[in-house]
Amino acid sequence: MKKLLLSITAFMVSLSLAIAQDYPHQKPEVVSVNTMAPRSSFYIQTLDELKSGKEAESSEHYLDLNGAWKFQYFNSELDIPSNVTSTYYDFSAWDNITVPSNWEMQGYGIPIYKNVGFAFKGNGKMPDPEYNPSAVYHREVTVSKDWDGKDIYLRFEGVAGGIYVYVNGKEVGYSEGSKTAAEFKLNDYIKVGEKNILTFKVLKYTSGSxxxxxxxxxxAGIERDVYLWAAKPDHIQDLTIISGLKNRYRDGDLNVEITLSQPNTTPLSWELLENGKVIKKKTISTVKATQLQIKETIKSVKKWSAETPYLYDLVIYNGDEAITKKVxxxxxxxxDHTLQVNGQYLLxxxxxxxxxxxxxxHAVTKEDYLEDFKIMKAHNINAIRCSHYPKPSFFYDLCDELGFYVVDEANIxxxxxxxxxxxxxPDEKVSLGYLPLWEKQHMERTIRMYERDKNHPSVIIWSLGNENGNGPNFYKTYDWLKANDKTRPVQSESANYFTNTDISAPMYNTGQTGLDYVRDFDKAPRFQRPYIQCEYAHAMGNSVGDLKEYWDIYRAHKILQGGFIWDWVDQGILTKNEHGEAFFAYGGDLRASRYPNDENFCANGLVNADRKVKPSLLEVKKVYQNINFTLEGGRLMINNEYSFLSTEGYQLKYALKENGKIVEEKSLKLPSIKPMSEKAVVLEAFSKTTEGTEQFLYVSVFNKKQELVGEEEFLIKEKAYVSQLSNTKAKVESTGDEIILSAKNSKLIFSKTTGQALAWMKNGKNILQSPFKPTFWRAPLDNDMGFQIYKALGDWKTANDFQKLMDCSIDKEGKITSTYDVGCAKAKMIYEMDENGLIRISMELFDVTTEMKIPRVGINYAVDGTYDEVEFYGKGPHENYWDRKTSAMMGIYKLKVSDFDFDYIRPQENGARADVRYVKYTKGLEIYGDQPFLFTTHHSTLGDYQEGPKKLQRHSTDIIKRPLTDITIDHLQMGVGGDYSWGGWPIPKYLITPQNYQFSIEIK
Structure with missing residues (x-):
């Protein structure tokens, strides 16, 4: 990331942004022209529609403009015909495009992915008009005669770029700021009862870009809903709802400010409903006013939280019009230096x-969000940061209803x-947060966010933006929010060292940095704010290691209240290669290779672009769970980490596992454990246990809906590992260049020249596709590439690939020893076979001369591809690694080899299972270790996943599926890491020290 940032410095310094151009979209001080003041989101209905239960969006007050529009794309804004807004312009030959959409996703222009830095030519001043992709949208609409005499508005929920609006050939206005609504009053432009011509110019890049x-x-494009709406001249223009708690958080404190478009002539009334039943109603008698107030106390109110998202319905009647809002x-x-909701601490x-x-x-739907939220809820996620811009209005409606804490972030x-x-x-001469010319841009984007979303209980924190220079413009946006909203804290990642943030919201701090923050509590006020990382646990590729270690620290210190994982979904774009095979494109794909791009850095999600759950999300579910356990003798301590839910009605189940199988189960009704507290439960002894078995206690808790809300397992009794090798050895033959070990129906044939097994004959057929080899390297993860693994640990790549035989010998007992010089160390492979055909292979690493940490210490080989079904006893069933395995429970699992593949958007190491005791392929191949091992198997080889020192544009479709089954048994493999992906290593406890190692496996 540093290199990306530094590489654009020269360009940034050259920008002279204070020079305004001729058009609004080129003037930093102009954000909009002739738009209405921003307001909260709501719909107006008729009384009949309200009584009938008709959806507000379908009211006769609205005309939906989503759907097909005439469309023309231009490579440059200079190419737009000057007469395109004329009412006589012929659009008949133009294409059609669907709105909402991004035009690049419809085949117009090129989608460019950038992490940091601008994707347009700045021409030293503003985005260069000659290189500014643009488009014109055209549609004809007939407005109902029923709208005669009403105020008529055109509302865009979000346009990516700048938009010039024309109605019936007349210019109405302009707006930019792509992720918030813009509204235009059309009374002077629209013709009621007649056909109207709507023409919009959309420019991809503006000063606001x-x-x-x-x-x-x-x-770019009109990527959110667009519609017309109408209301009587004295309609409700805006609502500000403040619905807090008072009297020790028992009673509701309802305060509503109603803004009318002009003074009313008749009284307004309102009612508050609970589950459809009116619990309070009143008339507001004030007339000839534009500001009306509701102030009421609601006794013993049912409170909203992410755990208990209880909502009331507030209905405001204004003559024959009504508005309904959820409260x-x-x-x-x-x-007390912590963030609290309803007086209660939360994580x-x-x-x-x-x-x-x-x-x-970017054109997402309510259904898309519902899918995401369902997955989030199932994985114990309770909070969402709107990175890095406000979402569509229906996002907040869903968060209110389903229960999520939201950090709403300004599009800055x-x-x-x-x-x-x-x-x-930042250079204060060019950084926008410091320049007065850009103050309006900062203010208006912040105000738009606040005004639209202010009434949503799910929004608990405002964010000033993301990754900016914290200049005076951000002090002003902070001060504005604090002056206009006294009910929510404000945060800024860029202000962690400054005063214009209420929360310390750093990104990518390690767990140790959190401990440093706690240590420094008394040093300065900035160390006394709630510490909630705005981004952490970077989920790029095979990642999210050491999440448990983060949360062990957070749970131990109240001021450390958690954070927001980066991020939710891989930003892959579904496409096909020349063979018609589907894959997810990333930066540099889709004809964009000639443009600056940041490759697969857009793929940081806990779910794939198709919302397939990644193994890392299963780890998040486990670490984020709200019911947790510790075992003290026969007492099970159960900790309730919910902020508002007790465990009343919850059920505890516990089971004894012997050698991976559940042999006895019990259950009991949990006592009521209050939020943020714990109790001990005494477990009944199991009826009997089997001597010589490995034993685990597995516990799980289910809520009233019978949903699993917490699980854990505890090792009760270890099993000693005993070699199965018989004292009677296999027959040994030594020919010119070969050594042959023979027993029953098996032969293991070695080359004296290479010291490697040439063949492994089973019933006369060779099943060995590649020889047993020491392995020290893995296909680099995105995190590995981030810390430059080839440079940092390259000695072990050489050790993996260039192994020079020093000696191959056989002793009188038939033990074959091959010794290799691997450059930075020596390695031995020792082979034995007994009379039953069981093979024992020992690998020794010694005489290590490098200080580089070791990626892995293991043995790799491949057998016939028909070995394609596996049973293993270990952590599973999903992929897990040394530093990401708390979510995987011990058991006996049966999978196909293909089930071990996880197709990360860029191919890399994948598919491992940790703490494995044995592996059995159904065709008769069994593998045992002298201690638990890490196991990986694929129908591809390490070389297929290999990339080289520089990232190549590689995708899942590039992985060759071969007629072999590749097997790697790791004594150790370093953790996947995940603190951050541009230089972060796995934490020290999950690194492999360069020293001597020895381990053995037995196969039969």
Whole structure:
């Protein structure tokens, strides 16, 4: 990441952003022209529609403009015909495009992915008009005669780029700021009862694009809903709902400010409903006013939280029009140096969420969110950071209803100019946070976010933006939010060292940094804020190691309240190669290789682009679980980490596992454990246990809905590992260049020249496809590439690939020893076979001369591809590694070899299972270790996943499926890591020290 940031410094310094151009989209001080003041999101209905239960979006007050539009794409804004807005222009030959959409996803222009830095030519000033992809949208609509005499508005929920609006040939106005709504009043432009011509010019890049330097695909178009709406002249223009708690958080404190478009002539009334039943109603008698108030106390209110998302319905009647809004009563505070909701401490178990769909780009739907939220809920996620811009309005409706804590983030990121909180600092002469010319851009984006989303109980924190230089403009946005909303804290990642944040919200701090924060509590006020990482546990590729270690620290210190994993979904775009095979594209694909791009850095998700759950998300589910356990003798301590839910009605199940099989189960009703507390439960002894077995206690808790809410297992009794090798050895033959070990129906044939097995004959057929070899290297993960594994650990790549035989000998007992010089060490492979055909292979690493950590210490070989079904006893059933295995439980699992493959968007090491005791292929191949081992098997080889020192554009379709079964038995493999992917290593406890190692396996 540092290199990416530094590489654009020269370009950034050259920008002279203070020079305004001729058009609004080229003027930093112009964000909009002739737009309405931002307002909260709501719909107006007729009384009849309200009574009938008709959806508000389908009201006669609305005309949906989503769907087919005439469309023309231009490579440059200069190519747009000057007369295109004329009412006489002929659009008949134009293409059709669906709205909402991004035009790049419809085949127009090129999708470019950038993490940091701008995807456009700045021409030293503003985005260069000559290289500014643009488009024109055209549609004819007839407005109902029933709208005669009403105020009529055109609302865009989100347009990526700048938009110029024309109605019936007249210019209405302009707006930019791609992720918040813009609204235009059309009374002077629209013709009621007649056909109207709507023409929109959309420019991909504007001056505001410098504030949209987010880590995502740079796409353009009308990507959110667009519609017309109408209401009577004295309609409700805006609502501000403050619904907190008082009287020790028992009663609701309802405060509503109603803004009318003009003074009313008749009284308004309102009612509050609980489950459809009116619990309070009143008339507001004030007339000839534009500001009306509701102030009420709701006794013994049912409170909103992410765990208990209880909502009331507030209905406001204005003559024959009505508005319904969901109301959640809750209070958010920073108190006692912690973030609290409803007076209760909470742990933030969050993720960051970009708007992304594998086929539609940024044009996401309510159904897309519902799918995401269902998966999040099933994996114990309780909080979402809107990275790095406000979401569509229906996102917040769903979060209110389903229960998520939301950090709503302003659409402000000028990362390319620097970031005070990271290890380089902005140039105050060019960094936008410091320049007065850009104050309006910062303010308006912040205000738009606040005004639209202010009434959602799910929004508990405002964020000033992401990765910016923390200049005066951010102090002003902070001050504005604090002055206009006294009910929520404000955070800024860029302000961690400064005063304009209420929460310490760093990114990619290690667990040790969290401990340092606790240690420094008394040094300065900035160390006394709640510490909630805005980004951590970077989930790029095969990642999210040591998450448990993070949370062991967080759970031990109340001021460390969790964080938001980066991020939720891989931003892959579904496409096909020349053979018609589907894969997920990333930066540099899709005709974009000639453009600067950041490759697969867009693939950081806990789910694939198609929402397939990654193994790392299963680890998140386990670490984030709210019911946790410790075992003290026969007492099971159960910790309830919910903030508002007790365990009343919950059930505990516990089972004895012997050698991976459940042999006895018991259950009991849990006592009621209050939120954020724990109790001990005494478990009944199991009726009997079997001597000589390995034993685990498995415990699980289910809520009233019979959903699993917590699980754990404890090793009760270890099993001693005993060699199965018989004292009677196999027959030994030594010919010219071969050594042959023979027993029953097996032969193991060695080359004296290479010291390796040439063949392993079973019933006269060779099943060995590649010889047994010491292995010290893995196909580099994204995290490995981030710390430059080829440079940092390259001695072991050489050791893996260039093994020079020093000696091959056989002793009188038939033990074959092959000794290799591997450059930075020596290695031995020792083979024995007994009369039953069981083979014992020992690998020794010694005389290590390098200080480089070792990626892995193991044995690799391949057998016939017909060995394609596996039973193993170990951690499973899903992929797991040394530092990411708490979610995998011990058991006996049966899988196909193909089930071990996990197709990360860029091929890399995958498919391992940790703590394995044995492996059995169904055709008769069995593998045992002298201690637990890590096991991987594929129908591909390490070389197929290998990449080389520089990343290549490689995808899952590049992996060759071969007629072999590759097997790796690792004594050790270093952790996958995941603190961050641009230089972060696995934490020290999961690194392999360069020293002597020895281990053995037995196969038969």
């Amino acid at each position: 410098y504030l949209e330097d987010q880590d995502f695909w740079r796409l 959640g009563f809750r209070t958010v505070e920073v108190k 933030v178990k969050g993720v960051n969420l970009h708007d992304h769909h594998m086929e539609r780009g 990121e000028a990362h390319g100019f620097g970031n005070d909180s990271q290890d380089y600092h």
